[in-house]
Amino acid sequence: MTSRPAYGLSDWGTSRFRLWLVDARGEAVAEKRSDDGLDASRVRGFAATLESHLAELGAPGNLPVIVCGMAGSRQGWVEANYVPVPADLSAILSGAVRIPGINRDVRIIPGLSQSGGSPNVMRGEETQLLGAILSRNLSNGIIAMPGTHSKWVTLENGRAKHFATYLTGELYALLASQSILRHSIGDTAASASPDHPQFAAALDLMLSGERMLGELFGIRAAMLLEDLSPEGAAARLSGLLIGAEVAGARAKNEGRVTLVASGAMAALYGKALAHAGLEFDRVDADEAVRKGLFVAASHTWPITQERPA
Amino acid sequence: MTSRPAYGLSDWGTSRFRLWLVDARGEAVAEKRSDDGLDASRVRGFAATLESHLAELGAPGNLPVIVCGMAGSRQGWVEANYVPVPADLSAILSGAVRIPGINRDVRIIPGLSQSGGSPNVMRGEETQLLGAILSRNLSNGIIAMPGTHSKWVTLENGRAKHFATYLTGELYALLASQSILRHSIGDTAASASPDHPQFAAALDLMLSGERMLGELFGIRAAMLLEDLSPEGAAARLSGLLIGAEVAGARAKNEGRVTLVASGAMAALYGKALAHAGLEFDRVDADEAVRKGLFVAASHTWPITQERPA
Incomplete structure (x- = not known):
């Protein structure tokens, strides 16, 4: 019926x-x-x-x-x-x-x-x-909505008080398909895995305060010098960018995070928030x-x- | 003769x-x-x-x-x-x-x-x-060679001890011509001016420790909300990226900088080094x-x- x-x-x-x-x-x-x-x-x-x-x-x-x-x-x-x-x-x-x-x-x-x-x-x-x-x-806290242009909103007494945008998804797509890094990543761009050790290593590097701009080329160099695989390269790029986003957002916000994401995005950002020591709940993006x-x-x-x- | x-x-x-x-x-x-x-x-x-x-x-x-x-x-x-x-x-x-x-x-x-x-x-x-x-x-100090992939080399007792690469030039070209920011920058990408107030403002923001990833979309928003001009957008993007590079390099190096650059690049990086409080000499890139x-x-x-x- x-x-x-x-x-x-x-x-x-x-x-x-x-x-x-x-x-x-x-x-x-x-x-x-x-x-x-x-x-x-x-x-x-x-x-x-x-x-x-x-x-x-x-x-x-x-x-x-x-x-x-x-x-x-x-x-x-x-x-x-x-x-x-x-x-x-x-x-x-x-x-x-x-x-x-x-x-x-x-x-x-x-x-x-x-x-x-x-x-x-x-x-x-x-x-x-x-x-x-x-x-x-919700009436207080942080709402993170990852994507092409990730949004982080600070909610205070039920009002959207302030928000920031990170160009994470768009930059990932550009770097993986159009930059020097395309030779390292190739067709694996769409399947960066949160479980690859390069993802966690890159997250930790960014969360320790490194600047992403100085770490990107290292993916190319690691392929030339250390046989970094395409899967490792995709995971590392994803970790550098998501790590930079979460580190930036963590520096500006306090409180529990509500992560609005689905599927692969939810897994990547969930791991990044956990590495950053941020407590979070998840809401499915489609349902939201x-x-x-x-x-x-x-x-x-x-x-x-x-x-x- | x-x-x-x-x-x-x-x-x-x-x-x-x-x-x-x-x-x-x-x-x-x-x-x-x-x-x-x-x-x-x-x-x-x-x-x-x-x-x-x-x-x-x-x-x-x-x-x-x-x-x-x-x-x-x-x-x-x-x-x-x-x-x-x-x-x-x-x-x-x-x-x-x-x-x-x-x-x-x-x-x-x-x-x-x-x-x-x-x-x-x-x-x-x-x-x-x-x-x-x-x-x-030279036998000690820092050699900065800006470009598509900017290189910063630490020289110690006449030996190249360590170096870093910043993807500044390549990222600028990608963002200005292929990202959402292309609508804001258009044909002015090649002529970012070090004298535009947006260049200095963006430099100072990056040198104060902000993360570039969270500032890029602001160029688009400033165009929509505050009538930022294409020239202002190009200068701001240049300032964000060069500022992130110089801030990153400053955190890792001590000593006098030798800037190896010509023309427009020399002017942009010269201003960025001065804003960062770094003393430098310049060597023409072609001559070098x-x-x-x-x-x-x-x-x-x-x-x-x-x-x-």
Whole structure:
């Protein structure tokens, strides 16, 4: 027995598109993942892209849809402004922008911004943050959301007070595939293992205060002089970058960490946090973003009000 | 009046080829620069490439040629082994490998290697190092050779004791042209100015102990939130990376720095060293490599022995 969908939830990023249809309790009744990120969708049209995915899942024509991610950026569908930190989560919930000129009720969740000495922005992660906070009932601590652009948010009395971005994932991909280190890493880039001794050794080096910039070339040299394997090279690069991120974040934050991550990322960062002596709980990244989207949808279109079929 | 050439000197790197014909006192009588780096030369043949450039400069068929750089790597012409540190400079001078199977006497200068805890290699910079040391009569201190892979060498009692490599130049190029920061920097990547206030601000941030990985994304955010210009973005990225390099090197070395650099690089690093409170002298990078090549040539084919015309 499949429940009737109450909302469409979409995480629409630069390179990925995800869509869930959920019932009134937030349980997924259908799901779709595709590569229709921003670039692909801009060509075809954002409304047409979304409608085609909704149709594939058999969504009713009047199902309301909430969207987070880069679809709300200036290069996206409709720009949803940033909510400045320190921010109450209710400001995110109530800031969703309705897409004009289409029949369906589609809204885009705003990002977060930080001005002043450390300018910063996020789009998409604010929804993960919302989901993680609500699913764990957090009001203080640190939320770490690793990825292409890892975000570390300091939560204080239920407000997002400050955040930092580490270019870890993007730098890893660039170095492994385009730099001198590509000769050492090759095809193993995607499978850096947290259990390889090079990962732990690199973590410890970074956590002891070394600078990553002066350690990268050593991967190439260790291949030439000491027969470092491609697996070892990938693990070492991952350890240097994640180690630098965690060392930087540890120096600026106090408190228990909530790690929002899935799969391989969760394993790598879990080990890094443990090496750094940071206590943490884990929240699955997919569940967090879906939870955040569902809460925003419920807030926008309250559930007590039965929607027409 | 042009003197008769005594030697050909070549700095043959991954992407660049340079050739000088010099007289018995080391004065250049002819010069050639081209893009015939390793990849181009491998296709055409190394001997054919070298001969064609020598012919263009009117070099005699029996002119001996000394070569430094990646031409001596495993992917190059003939592999010239590494001399391990701690190394006497005489070991570099006497380690040149003769190319077999050709009529002309061509030799390739060995690189330097460092095993153990911090594996490292250099090829080409050992010749710059030689030139800088000999032209300034150095026996102790630090030699900084900025570039794609910046090298910092500790000199002790006339021996190269230890060295480090910073991936600064390569990382700058990757980030400016391939990462999210390309939208902020665009075509201004090649002209980062040491006089832009963003350069000094970024230097000071890195020299105060910040981690570069957590500051890179701020360039993108400052463009979105604070209208940071492309020139400001390029200067900031340059300051973050050079600042991280100089901060790392400062933490590991004591003593006067000899900066081996030319042009824009000399201006950027000169400012960074001054901000770091490091005293330095400058040696022109081109002159250093030519001087090193000439000294190696004179050592290999002593000048007292008149060469046949």
